[in-house]
Amino acid sequence: MAILAPMLTMAFLLLMEAMSVSHGQLQVGFYSDTCPDAEDIVSAAVQDAAGNDPSILPALLRLQFHDCFVQTAVSWQGCDASVLIRGNDAEVNNNKHQGLRGQEVVEAAKAELEDNCPGVVSCADIVALAARDAVAMTGGPSFDVPTGRRDGLVSRLRDADVLPDVADPISLLRSRFSSAGLDDRDLVLLTAAHTIGTTACFFVKDRLYNYRLPGGGGGGSDPSIPAPFLAELKAKCAPGDFNTRVALDRGSEGEFDDSILRNIRSGHAVIASDAALDASNATRRLVTAYLGSARFAQDFVGAMVKMGTIGALTGDDGEVRDVCSQFNSD
Numbered sequence: 001m002a003i004l005a006p007m008l009t010m011a012f013l014l015l016m017e018a019m020s021v022s023h024g025q026l027q028v029g030f031y032s033d034t035c036p037d038a039e040d041i042v043s044a045a046v047q048d049a050a051g052n053d054p055s056i057l058p059a060l061l062r063l064q065f066h067d068c069f070v071q072t073a074v075s076w077q078g079c080d081a082s083v084l085i086r087g088n089d090a091e092v093n094n095n096k097h098q099g100l101r102g103q104e105v106v107e108a109a110k111a112e113l114e115d116n117c118p119g120v121v122s123c124a125d126i127v128a129l130a131a132r133d134a135v136a137m138t139g140g141p142s143f144d145v146p147t148g149r150r151d152g153l154v155s156r157l158r159d160a161d162v163l164p165d166v167a168d169p170i171s172l173l174r175s176r177f178s179s180a181g182l183d184d185r186d187l188v189l190l191t192a193a194h195t196i197g198t199t200a201c202f203f204v205k206d207r208l209y210n211y212r213l214p215g216g217g218g219g220g221s222d223p224s225i226p227a228p229f230l231a232e233l234k235a236k237c238a239p240g241d242f243n244t245r246v247a248l249d250r251g252s253e254g255e256f257d258d259s260i261l262r263n264i265r266s267g268h269a270v271i272a273s274d275a276a277l278d279a280s281n282a283t284r285r286l287v288t289a290y291l292g293s294a295r296f297a298q299d300f301v302g303a304m305v306k307m308g309t310i311g312a313l314t315g316d317d318g319e320v321r322d323v324c325s326q327f328n329s330d
């Protein structure tokens with residue numbers, strides 16, 4: 001018994017360690033033997049791109065969300081780089097992906113990786129690592145990303161229909177997240193990714209000029225927008241202007257921080273789906289709880305890692321693409 005106790009303790013500690021780094025078959029440091037510089041190569045590509053255009057960082061964070069939130073008729077297709085495939089019926093052409101950018105950064109990292117360790121690092125992992133780097137490079141938390149994803153073999157336009165829409169009411173946002181295995185906490189934390197980046201006026205115009213009240217009717221502006229902020233938004237997004245870009249996190253778009261939560265609570269959310277987090281008790285409570293809390297960064301990381309496991313392919317499933325925009329069989 002005296003010998004058994006330390007052995008059990010040791011076994012327990014090893015199990016805890018394994019659980020802390022392994023998510024399904026994904027694991028932190030998956031490429032440490034097969035391509036030890038993989039994560040550095042991705043970071044260098046992200047850094048390079050951001051040096052030319054810092055706005056690529058939020059785009060890369062959004063890219064991972066759009067890669068992961070994809071469902072076929074039978075299952076979550078998820079984080080498998082299907083969003084990077086080019087082609088007429090490919091997922092990327094779905095309206096929900098409008099304005100998606102950053103694919104060329106993933107391709108640049110992939111080309112460098114193919115030179116260093118051909119056929120080893122998946123495009124799906126590059127997407128996840130680049131999103132992680134984008135968070136850290138904008139002042140957010142640095143964190144480990146479990147890797148080992150494989151690239152998917154299908155990319156169909158309609159499979160991206162499940163992606164949330166700016167006009168979704170809070171009930172629909174909650175149910176869309178829930179069917180992907182993400183709860184209200186994940187919804188609030190992940191939406192807080194809007195602490196960085198911008199939106200095209202296209203996604204704001206209906207809130208300003210054609211707002212539909214929940215019971216029908218309307219046609220003017222969203223009544224929940226404070227008058228001075230409404231004037232500010234209308235000055236940026238004139239009627240008919242779809243392309244001008246507006247900060248999602250008013251006053252702090254370049255910095256990863258919790259000010260988006262403050263803006264949501266005070267009625268200064270820019271897009272309707274962010275404002276919607278203030279419209280249910282459950283999500284409002286979470287926004288309030290994370291505002292100014294040291295747990296925000298830590299729990300955001302947890303939600304990102306969780307999102308990164310949606311429908312991930314591992315082992316012998318899928319493939320490791322040679323080029324991220326094409327299946328190997330093409």
Ligand code: HEM
Pocket residue numbers: 055058059061062065098099100101164165166167173190191193194196197198199200203248271273
């Ligand atoms: C809750 C559902 C969500 C909706 C309806 C939504 C919608 C949008 C829209 C309409 C834009 C502007 C796109 C453009 O004009 O280029 C945007 C941008 C962005 N989204 Fe979301 N989003 C959601 C959740 C998320 C999640 C979960 C993440 C990441 C974890 C994310 C990260 C971003 C980032 C970083 C940007 C800025 C992109 C840029 O500056 O290029 N979003 N989102």
